[in-house]
Amino acid sequence: MVSPTISSSSAFCFCPQSLARNRPAPKTNISINPKKKTNQNRKLNIKDAPAPSSAVQGGGEATTYTSLPPKDDFSVPLQNNPIREVKLSDLKPPKKQKGFGERLDFDDKSEDENGKFGFDYEKFELYEGGSDSDYESGDDFDDEDDEILVFGDGGDENVFEGMTEKEKGVPAVMRCFDRAKIYVKAGDGGNGVVAFRREKFVPLGGPSGGDGGRGGNVYVEVDGSMNSLLPFRQSVHFRAGRGGHGHGRKQNGAKGEDVVVKVPPGTVVKEAAGKGGVQGDVLLELLQPGQRALLLPGGRGGRGNASFKTGMNKVPKIAENGEKGPEMWLELELKLVADVGIVGAPNAGKSTFLSVISAAQPAVANYPFTTLLPNLGVVSFDYDATMVVADLPGLLEGAHRGFGLGHEFLRHTERCSVLVHMVDGSSEQPEYEFDAVRLELEMFSPELAEKPYVVAFNKMDLPEACENWISFREKLRSCEIEPFCMSAVKSEGTQEVICAAHRLAKEVREVSKEGATGSVNLNHVADMVQKQQTSPINEFEISHDSDSNAWHVTGSGLQRFVQMTNWRYIDSAKRFQHVLEACGVNKSLIRLGVKEGDTVFVGDMELVWHDAPDNAGPSSVRRWAEDSVK
Numbered sequence: 001m002v003s004p005t006i007s008s009s010s011a012f013c014f015c016p017q018s019l020a021r022n023r024p025a026p027k028t029n030i031s032i033n034p035k036k037k038t039n040q041n042r043k044l045n046i047k048d049a050p051a052p053s054s055a056v057q058g059g060g061e062a063t064t065y066t067s068l069p070p071k072d073d074f075s076v077p078l079q080n081n082p083i084r085e086v087k088l089s090d091l092k093p094p095k096k097q098k099g100f101g102e103r104l105d106f107d108d109k110s111e112d113e114n115g116k117f118g119f120d121y122e123k124f125e126l127y128e129g130g131s132d133s134d135y136e137s138g139d140d141f142d143d144e145d146d147e148i149l150v151f152g153d154g155g156d157e158n159v160f161e162g163m164t165e166k167e168k169g170v171p172a173v174m175r176c177f178d179r180a181k182i183y184v185k186a187g188d189g190g191n192g193v194v195a196f197r198r199e200k201f202v203p204l205g206g207p208s209g210g211d212g213g214r215g216g217n218v219y220v221e222v223d224g225s226m227n228s229l230l231p232f233r234q235s236v237h238f239r240a241g242r243g244g245h246g247h248g249r250k251q252n253g254a255k256g257e258d259v260v261v262k263v264p265p266g267t268v269v270k271e272a273a274g275k276g277g278v279q280g281d282v283l284l285e286l287l288q289p290g291q292r293a294l295l296l297p298g299g300r301g302g303r304g305n306a307s308f309k310t311g312m313n314k315v316p317k318i319a320e321n322g323e324k325g326p327e328m329w330l331e332l333e334l335k336l337v338a339d340v341g342i343v344g345a346p347n348a349g350k351s352t353f354l355s356v357i358s359a360a361q362p363a364v365a366n367y368p369f370t371t372l373l374p375n376l377g378v379v380s381f382d383y384d385a386t387m388v389v390a391d392l393p394g395l396l397e398g399a400h401r402g403f404g405l406g407h408e409f410l411r412h413t414e415r416c417s418v419l420v421h422m423v424d425g426s427s428e429q430p431e432y433e434f435d436a437v438r439l440e441l442e443m444f445s446p447e448l449a450e451k452p453y454v455v456a457f458n459k460m461d462l463p464e465a466c467e468n469w470i471s472f473r474e475k476l477r478s479c480e481i482e483p484f485c486m487s488a489v490k491s492e493g494t495q496e497v498i499c500a501a502h503r504l505a506k507e508v509r510e511v512s513k514e515g516a517t518g519s520v521n522l523n524h525v526a527d528m529v530q531k532q533q534t535s536p537i538n539e540f541e542i543s544h545d546s547d548s549n550a551w552h553v554t555g556s557g558l559q560r561f562v563q564m565t566n567w568r569y570i571d572s573a574k575r576f577q578h579v580l581e582a583c584g585v586n587k588s589l590i591r592l593g594v595k596e597g598d599t600v601f602v603g604d605m606e607l608v609w610h611d612a613p614d615n616a617g618p619s620s621v622r623r624w625a626e627d628s629v630k
């Protein structure tokens with residue numbers, strides 16, 4: 001159980017005096033019990049804490065912590081939550097799969113009752129990857145790793161975690177064209193160093209440790225020459241370079257190399273779905289070639305000891321670690337940027353229509369689902385205007401439950417301003433077919449169903465279509481829709497249909513131009529991350545876990561401070577204590593009733609609280625320092 005929680009406020013201001021002295025605690029509680037300390041020390045040994053470089057000298061701090069090493073220091077691999085990596089080249093094809101272009105055998109016994117294909121994903125060979133920290137200790141760019149696909153974050157769950165039931169049933173070659181999951185990480189800042197100027201004839205040269213360089217940024221850029229997300233099947237990890245470490249003679253480290261993720265126009269960048277499959281937020285919509293967005297800014301470089309020189313401390317033996325670069329998994333989704341989308345039931349003649357009105361040559365055949373991937377065509381008009389038209393795979397009744405190709409490609413129509421609804425006039429009940437497809441569109445997205453559309457009644461060259469036409473037109477007219485009739489094969493009536501679609505598209509464009517507001521800020525994600533990175537240190541929350549009797553102090557400013565503290569340098573522990581005091585953590589803990597021996601977590605650091613005795617002397621402070629400072 002966690003209770004109570006308080007936020008810091010200006011009331012907890014810096015108080016240089018001993019907190020223990022301010023606290024009306026009984027004497028028996030505040031005396032140091034050496035035996036108890038020894039036990040705590042034993043606990044430190046178990047945690048394999050590295051020995052301090054030297055003891056902190058002096059100081060008369062009344063309230064002290066015994067610090068345990070940050071969790072990053074442990075080189076124990078993540079056992080509960082390893083990253084599982086799957087090599088695409090090693091994936092065994094499902095038993096009855098004949099090839100990417102061919103259909104799977106629906107009668108296969110391995111097909112389950114929901115109609116999914118019988119892929120046995122458990123049979124894929126899994127590679128246990130190290131933790132990220134293992135990786136980062138090596139080079140920032142590792143070509144080999146770029147060849148590895150990582151799905152989800154492993155654990156005991158299926159490696160395809162995060163994909164919906166429907167996606168599992170779609171052959172990978174189709175799935176990966178317009179959807180990809182990638183990992184991006186901004187570069188860590190370089191570490192600052194402790195150095196002193198040593199030169200002949202320059203006695204007491206002073207501190208000269210330079211600052212670390214800033215980590216590289218992650219950018220996302222629209223590349224007009226790309227038309228699919230296929231390259232992301234090969235490259236999944238994008239890591240910007242780490243900033244260089246500082247050097248002596250006040251030399252600062254070099255800035256880390258930036259990384260640019262190139263995406264095709266029409267890419268939507270989303271935060272990857274979390275563990276519970278909760279869809280992440282849309283971060284960016286990149287439409288125009290050349291657009292560039294700063295996604296993740298690199299971590300700040302740590303300061304060297306030259307930056308810590310003050311009038312009070314002219315020989316600071318302290319330097320900071322570089323700030324860790326932010327990282328995240330992203331989902332990329334490509335939505336075609338077409339003005340008009342052709343939708344309809346399978347075999348209605350959508351592809352034939354596209355081939356007639358444009359130079360595109362999509363596959364046309366007399367069986368359903370000839371079109372497996374969207375086709376694009378550019379339609380030119382006499383008056384020098386062009387329009388991009390997308391022919392989409394056919395929609396069946398029940399597509400939202402996964403029948404046919406389902407809604408797999410309907411997202412491409414979200415960008416279209418107008419739809420052409422193609423109806424097979426020669427089918428038994430064109431009206432029913434029309435209603436079923438409209439319903440599927442509504443089920444997919446109400447906004448899509450609200451888009452203006454043109455109804456084209458096709459195959460008028462066939463007598464069945466001529467028979468159906470009158471009743472179909474009457475039915476639609478009763479709903480205030482004026483359908484067009486045409487024959488795609490004979491190119492009759494097609495011009496009227498596409499001109500009507502063009503008129504509608506123009507109207508929509510004009511309306512949206514009026515409603516358009518100024519330029520879009522593409523760097524808002526980076527701004528958000530930066531805001532988080534610079535959040536003040538005195539904004540924190542304290543919660544108490546009564547089961548384990550542990551106090552948790554959380555706050556992004558404090559966490560960043562802990563991460564950037566380099567425990568190797570002897571002044572770091574003193575500064576750490578001082579900052580906790582100054583930002584009000586100690587005061588708040590005392591107010592909430594922290595007791596001798598309680599565990600306090602500050603970010604990743606585990607500490608033990610000690611009430612200082614009234615007669616606290618240097619010896620006790622030294623012992624604390626020797627035991628715990630890393």
Ligand SMILES: Nc1nc2c(ncn2[C@@H]2O[C@H](COP(=O)(O)OP(=O)(O)OP(=O)(O)O)[C@@H](O)[C@H]2O)c(=O)[nH]1
Nearest residue numbers: 347348349350351352365366369370371394488489
């Ligand atoms: N008689 C006649 N046949 C047509 C007409 N338009 C298309 N067809 C035929 O209908 C069949 C299907 O045409 P497609 O263009 O492949 O139909 P589709 O809607 O793209 O089908 P899917 O891609 O499977 O969804 C082909 O055999 C075409 O020749 C037409 O106006 N008249």
Ligand SMILES: [Mg+2]
Nearest residue numbers: 350351370371
């Ligand atoms: Mg087709």
